[in-house]
Structures are given as structure tokens and as C-alpha cells.
Amino acid sequence: xxxxxxxxxxxxxxxxxxxxxxxxxxxxxxxxxxxxxxxxxxxxxxxxxxxxxxxxxxxxxxxxxxxxxxxxxxxxxxxxxxxxxxxxxxxxxxxxxxxxxxxxxxxxxxxxxxxxxxxxxxxxxxxxxxxxxxxxxxxxxxxxxxxxxxxxxxxxxxxxxxxxxxxxxxxxxxxxxxxxxxxxxxxxxxxxxxxxxxxxxxxxxxxxxxxxxxxxxxxxxxxxxxxxxxxxxxxxxxxxxxx
Amino acid sequence: xxxxxxxxxxxxxxxxxxxxxxxxxxxxxxxxxxxxxxxxxxxxxxxxxxxxxxxxxxxxxxxxxxxxxxxxxxxxxxxxxxxxxxxxxxxxxxxxxxxxxxxxxxxxxxxxxxxxxxxxxxxxxxxxxxxxxxxxxxxxxxxxxxxxxxxxxxxxxxxxxxxxxxxxxxxxxxxxxxxxxxxxxxxxxxxxxxxxxxxxxxxxxxxxxxxxxxxxxxxxxxxxxxxxxxxxxxxxxxxxxxxxxxxxxxxxxxxxxxxxxxxxxxxxxxxxxxxxxxxxxxxxxxxxxxxxxxxxxxxxxxxxxxxxxxxxxxxxxxxxxxxxxxxxxxxxxxxxxxxxxxxxxxxxxxxxxxxxxxxxxxxxxxxxxxxxxxxxxxxxxxxxxxxxxxxxxxxxxxxxxxxxxxxxxxxxxxxxxxxxxxxxxxxxxxxxxxxxxxxxxxxxxxxxxxxxxxxxx
Numbered sequence: 001x002x003x004x005x006x007x008x009x010x011x012x013x014x015x016x017x018x019x020x021x022x023x024x025x026x027x028x029x030x031x032x033x034x035x036x037x038x039x040x041x042x043x044x045x046x047x048x049x050x051x052x053x054x055x056x057x058x059x060x061x062x063x064x065x066x067x068x069x070x071x072x073x074x075x076x077x078x079x080x081x082x083x084x085x086x087x088x089x090x091x092x093x094x095x096x097x098x099x100x101x102x103x104x105x106x107x108x109x110x111x112x113x114x115x116x117x118x119x120x121x122x123x124x125x126x127x128x129x130x131x132x133x134x135x136x137x138x139x140x141x142x143x144x145x146x147x148x149x150x151x152x153x154x155x156x157x158x159x160x161x162x163x164x165x166x167x168x169x170x171x172x173x174x175x176x177x178x179x180x181x182x183x184x185x186x187x188x189x190x191x192x193x194x195x196x197x198x199x200x201x202x203x204x205x206x207x208x209x210x211x212x213x214x215x216x217x218x219x220x221x222x223x224x225x226x227x228x229x230x231x232x233x234x235x236x237x238x239x240x241x242x243x
Numbered sequence: 244x245x246x247x248x249x250x251x252x253x254x255x256x257x258x259x260x261x262x263x264x265x266x267x268x269x270x271x272x273x274x275x276x277x278x279x280x281x282x283x284x285x286x287x288x289x290x291x292x293x294x295x296x297x298x299x300x301x302x303x304x305x306x307x308x309x310x311x312x313x314x315x316x317x318x319x320x321x322x323x324x325x326x327x328x329x330x331x332x333x334x335x336x337x338x339x340x341x342x343x344x345x346x347x348x349x350x351x352x353x354x355x356x357x358x359x360x361x362x363x364x365x366x367x368x369x370x371x372x373x374x375x376x377x378x379x380x381x382x383x384x385x386x387x388x389x390x391x392x393x394x395x396x397x398x399x400x401x402x403x404x405x406x407x408x409x410x411x412x413x414x415x416x417x418x419x420x421x422x423x424x425x426x427x428x429x430x431x432x433x434x435x436x437x438x439x440x441x442x443x444x445x446x447x448x449x450x451x452x453x454x455x456x457x458x459x460x461x462x463x464x465x466x467x468x469x470x471x472x473x474x475x476x477x478x479x480x481x482x483x484x485x486x487x488x489x490x491x492x493x494x495x496x497x498x499x500x501x502x503x504x505x506x507x508x509x510x511x512x513x514x515x516x517x518x519x520x521x522x523x524x525x526x527x528x529x530x531x532x533x534x535x536x537x538x539x540x541x542x543x544x545x546x547x548x549x550x551x552x553x554x555x556x557x558x559x560x561x562x563x564x565x566x567x568x569x570x571x572x573x574x575x576x577x578x579x580x581x582x583x584x585x586x587x588x589x590x591x592x593x594x595x596x597x598x599x600x601x602x603x604x605x606x607x608x609x610x611x612x613x614x615x616x617x618x619x620x621x622x623x624x625x626x627x628x629x630x631x632x633x634x635x636x637x638x639x640x641x642x643x644x645x646x647x648x649x650x651x652x653x654x655x656x657x658x659x660x661x662x663x664x665x666x667x668x669x670x671x672x673x674x675x676x677x678x679x680x681x682x683x684x685x686x687x688x689x690x691x692x693x694x695x696x697x698x699x700x
Binding site for chain 1 (some may be wrong): 308345346347348349363372375376377378379380383401450454488
């Protein structure tokens with residue numbers, strides 16, 4: 001009896017530790033994005049180098065979480081919500097690791113950008129978009145730590161805000177490049193940065209889906225609601241459309 | 244903890260002790276009666292036994308005391324301390340952790356109201372897992388350092404989110420909570436958003452100032468290069484370039500002059516001026532100086548006056564002239580050709596009357612409001628143009644340095660972006676107020692009101 005209790009408690013602790021590690025990894029990923037964007041805005045070469053170096057830490061965390069989750073599935077053979085928890089940890093770690101890679105890429109481009117002329121209005125647009133994206137990641141990670149499915153769904157359903165920012169920035173950059181060919185190098189870097197941020201936003205959406213699956217057991221499917229439109233009958237049940 | 248306390252209570256159970264001691268005393272008494280020779284020894288033994296009883300009883304008595312009576316004093320102190328910590332505006336947390344390797348075991352064991360509100364902890368915030376509240380890797384590292392490295396640190400903490408707040412986090416180990424019964428650390432956060440923002444504004448100002456200076460400089464050096472090169476022997480081009488260069492040089496001069504006067508005004512902003520200035524005279528001086536320039540574009544300056552008596556205020560004449568000049572220059576700059584710029588002077592208005600919106604249906608905003616004085620009478624100068632007007636959302640930023648309304652950053656209407664900032668600082672020094680009102684497409688009006696000079700008794 002005593003042995004059994006101990007086993008159950010240790011199992012609970014293991015699951016708890018797994019959640020804690022995913023959260024910690026989330027915090028690290030958030031910091032990577034914020035620092036990467038800050039390094040671009042402030043033209044802080046040292047900070048950009050730090051971001052690039054610290055990416056290894058995220059990779060190590062990803063491996064550790066994978067290892068622990070696999071170990072747990074193999075040894076404890078979890079069922080139902082516990083199984084989903086372990087699987088979700090692996091999926092989240094993967095998304096966070098990709099997020100970190102994108103942040104690292106932003107920092108790398110920041111290094112090249114620091115060698116060109118400062119383009120204050122454009123980096124300000126990047127800063128705005130970076131803030132928006134990191135807010136989404138923060139919200140979705142908050143949803144994970146507090147177990148708030150509704151918040152995760154809220155993040156999932158408001159992805160078009162990031163897209164709008166991306167499109168606006170895209171137009172802005174094109175205008176600059178057409179106006180002055182010398183800015184093309186810098187603008188291309190900025191364009192990729194914006195694309196990276198947009199993809200980080202997509203990962204936040206993935207994370208929201210994973211959280212929804214972990215907590216409810218159901219997949220989040222269907223067309224993401226658009227800002228104004230209510231889903232029409234044709235849109236329901238065509239999840240791939242939104243690609 | 245409760246287990247050991249219960250055990251102690253059973254061991255020292257007074258009933259059981261009496262069961263042992265009473266027969267012992269009885270036996271001693273009996274022996275003393277039977278053998279009088281050893282009576283003193285036995286009496287001493289009895290005393291020792293009773294003493295032992297009393298001494299042994301003490302802990303058993305002490306327990307209820309520490310649970311009931313004594314706490315009345317120390318618990319009152321503890322409750323007071325807890326209440327004080329609870330009321331602190333700075334978020335304060337006590338964090339526990341046992342295993343350096345297990346990141347999941349850190350817990351918030353205590354949080355005051357400010358911390359619970361900031362980190363959105365469930366009520367009380369007791370034994371809340373730390374990772375659910377704080378994710379920032381630097382802060383987590385600092386907490387671990389405090390728990391396991393027993394090191395005190397102060398770091399920056401920016402939790403992100405919509406508010407964009409900056410905190411200074413201070414983490415220290417709690418002494419006396421080392422290895423044995425769970426390690427504890429205390430974390431205090433202090434809001435430094437304001438000072439961070441002020442610092443950023445200063446950096447922005449410097450960046451803007453140098454940026455503003457660099458643009459004309461770049462064009463100057465570009466033209467110099469051209470004049471040395473292929474335009475060397477082209478008198479027509481040379482003439483054209485030189486006149487552009489003159490404009491740019493003039494712009495730089497203006498900018499430097501504005502920057503200097505702004506910094507001078509700021510230095511004296513808290514020293515009240517002492518001279519006597521007749522605003523009606525100041526207005527006509529400005530009109531005389533500016534009129535010819537405006538007339539070239541067919542713009543007429545029309546001065547009207549309302550109210551009786553002298554329009555004298557206490558002030559610095561040069562600075563007040565600059566106020567009227569800047570407002571008039573702005574109005575002319577944004578006026579279409581062949582229109583009117585109206586300068587209205589109203590003497591003896593109250594503060595509320597001076598600050599109200601005068602044009603029907605116009606959007607208005609007070610840009611500067613003096614300390615309230617219902618007795619004071621003001622001279623109000625309103626400068627009105629019939630230009631494109633200002634959108635409501637641009638109004639709060641008008642007196643910001645280097646702020647220029649979007650779309651007016653280039654072209655012939657090139658200003659320094661400092662004019663209204665200077666006006667605001669001067670008016671503030673004179674304890675006056677400033678307003679703006681506008682209808683988009685119909686024009687804008689800036690009002691400045693200054694306290695009327697009280698006639699010397």
C-alpha cells in the first residue's frame with residue numbers, strides 16, 4: 001500500500017515536473033523573441049550574439065522534455081489526460097524549439113542589419129509586430145500554466161491580426177525598396193524578419209491547438225473565425241481550407 | 244510537525260506521571276515512618292521527586308501556553324507584520340524550493356496583495372507552483388541562485404504583455420531557512436516603468452535631434468560634392484545648388500537656434516518672469532514683422548480685439564513675442580494662398596472661458612492648463628488659420644518635440660518640429676494655458692492665455 005502510494009505520488013511529481021519544464025522552456029523562448037527583436041531595434045550586436053548562443057539551451061531543453069516524456073510513456077504507460085499531457089509536452093517543446101530557431105534567425109539578420117544604415121521607421125514596425133507576436137505567445141503560455149482553455153482558443157481565433165501586420169509591413173518595405181534601391185539589402189532582411197515573426201505567430205496558434213487537445217481531448221478544428229464574419233455552413237468542416 | 248507535538252503531549256501526560264510519582268511518595272513516607280533514621284534522606288528524595296515533577300510538567304504546560312496565551316502577544320506582532328507586508332505597494336513573494344534539479348518543485352508560499360494582483364495568483368496565493376506564475380528565465384535563474392547558491396541579486400524583469408512594464412527584481416535567500424526544513428527565498432519587485440520611459444524619451448530626443456540635423460547636412464555635403472565635380476563649370480546649376488544649400492543651411496541654423504532656446508527656456512521654467520509686457524503691442528510687433536512675408540503668398544493677418552482695459556501681463560517680452568511669432572508662423576505655414584489668418588485678443592476672460600472650445604463642432608483639447616485660480620483674469624490670444632486642420636488623434640502629440648503631423652514631414656512646409664514645444668514651455672513658465680481646436684478641412688486655432696497683470700495698488 002505504502003509502496004503504491006509512493007509510486008503514484010512520484011508519477012504525479014514527474015508529470016508536474018514535465019509541465020514545469022515546458023513552461024520554463026516557454027519562458028526561454030519568449031525571452032529569445034523579445035531579445036531578438038530588441039537587438040534589431042536597438043542595433044545591439046552583443047545582445048544578438050547572446051540570442052544566437054542561447055538557442056543551444058532551447059535545443060537542450062527540447063531534448064530533455066522529449067526524453068522525459070518518452071520515458072514516462074514507456075514506464076508509466078499513462079492513460080487518458082495523463083497520456084495527452086505527455087504528448088502535449090512533446091508537441092509544445094517542438095513548437096517552442098522552432099520558435100527559438102526563428103528568433104535566432106532574426107538575431108542573425110539583426111547582425112547583418114547593424115552594418116547598414118539605421119532605418120528607424122521600419123525597425124519600429126518590426127518592433128510593433130514583435131510585440132504583438134510575443135504577446136500572443138505569452139497569452140498562450142499563460143493559458144497553458146493556468147489551464148485556461150478559453151484563453152488558448154481566443155489566441156487561436158485571432159491569428160489574422162498578425163497577418164494584417166505582416167501585409168502592412170510587406171507593403172511598407174516594397175515602397176522603400178522601390179524608392180531607393182540601396183535599401184534593398186536591409187529591407188530584404190527586414191522582410192524575412194517579418195516573415196519569421198509571422199511564423200512564430202503560427203507556432204503560437206499550434207500551441208493553442210495542442211493545449212486545447214491536452215485539456216479537452218478534442219481537436220480544435222474548423223475555420224478560424226474571421227474578424228467579422230460568422231462561419232457560414234460551407235466553412236464548417238473544412239479545416240484544411242485555412243492551411 | 245503536528246505528529247511530534249502530539250507525541251510529546253502523550254509522553255508528558257500528567258495523569259500517567261501521577262500514577263508513577265504518587266506511589267513513590269507513598270512508599271517514601273511509609274519508609275520514613277518505619278525507619279526514622281533515613282527520614283532526612285527520604286525527605287530530600289521526596290523534594291527531588293516533587294521538583295522533578297514540577298520541572299517535567301513545565302514542557303507540558305508550555306505547550307498550551309505557546310498555543311494559546313503567548314501567541315496573543317507574538318501573533319499580534321506577526322499579524323501586524325503580515326498586514327504591513329500585505330499593504331506594501333511593491334509585490335513581495337516568498338518562494339520555497341528543495342531540489343535544485345527538479346524545476347517543478349519551486350512554490351510560492353506567500354505573496355502579498357500586490358504580488359497576487361500582478362501575477363494573477365489565486366486568492367491567498369499559497370503554495371502556488373512558481374512556474375505557473377513566472378517564466379522569465381533570468382528571474383528564475385536568480386531565484387535558483389538565491390535558493391541554492393544563497394546569493395542576493397538585483398535584476399531587471401520585463402514580463403511583457405500589453406502594459407509593457409519594467410520591474411526591478413530583488414531576490415535574496417531567507418536566512419535561517421537553509422538546508423534543513425525547506426529553503427526559502429524572498430523576491431521583491433519594484434515598478435520602474437516611469438524612469439525607464441523617461442530614459443527612453445531622452446534617448447529618443449537625442450536620436451531625433453541628431454537625425455534632424457543630419458538630413459540637411461547630408462544634402463549640403465552632397466551638393467558640395469556635385470559643385471566640385473561635374474557642376475563646376477555650369478553657372479546655372481551652380482546658382483541653383485547654392486540657393487538650395489542656403490535653404491538647408493538656414494534650416495540647420497533654425498533648428499540649432501530652436502534647440503538652444505528650448506534648453507534655455509527649460510532651465511528657467513521654474514523661475515517666474517518679472518517684466519511687464521503689453522500683449523497688444525507684442526501682437527502688432529509680430530504682425531509688422533511677419534506681414535510682408537505673408538503678403539507674398541496673399542495671406543492677410545487680421546487682428547481683432549475684445550474686452551476693455553490694458554492687455555498687460557507679467558512676463559519676458561522676448562519670450563512672449565516668440566510665442567506669438569511661432570503660432571503665427573505655423574498658421575501661415577499651413578494656410579493656403581490668399582486666405583486670412585486671424586489673431587484675436589480677448590482681455591479679462593476667466594480660466595474656464597479661456598479654455599473652452601470656441602468653434603462649433605470643432606474637436607478641441609487643452610494642451611496646457613495652469614493651476615486653478617478662479618479669481619484670475621487672463622488675456623487670451625487665439626491664432627486661427629483656414630488650412631487643412633488637425634485630426635483629433637494628432638492633438639495630444641502636438642507639443643511633443645520633433646512631432647510633425649504625418650504627411651507634413653517633407654515639402655516646402657518644413658519646420659523644426661520644435662515650435663509648439665517651445666510655446667508650451669514659455670506659456671508654462673508664465674503660468675498660462677494653451678488650447679487647440681480644429682475641424683479637419685476647415686482650419687485650426689491655437690489659443691494661449693496668460694494671467695492679466697494685477698494693477699499695482
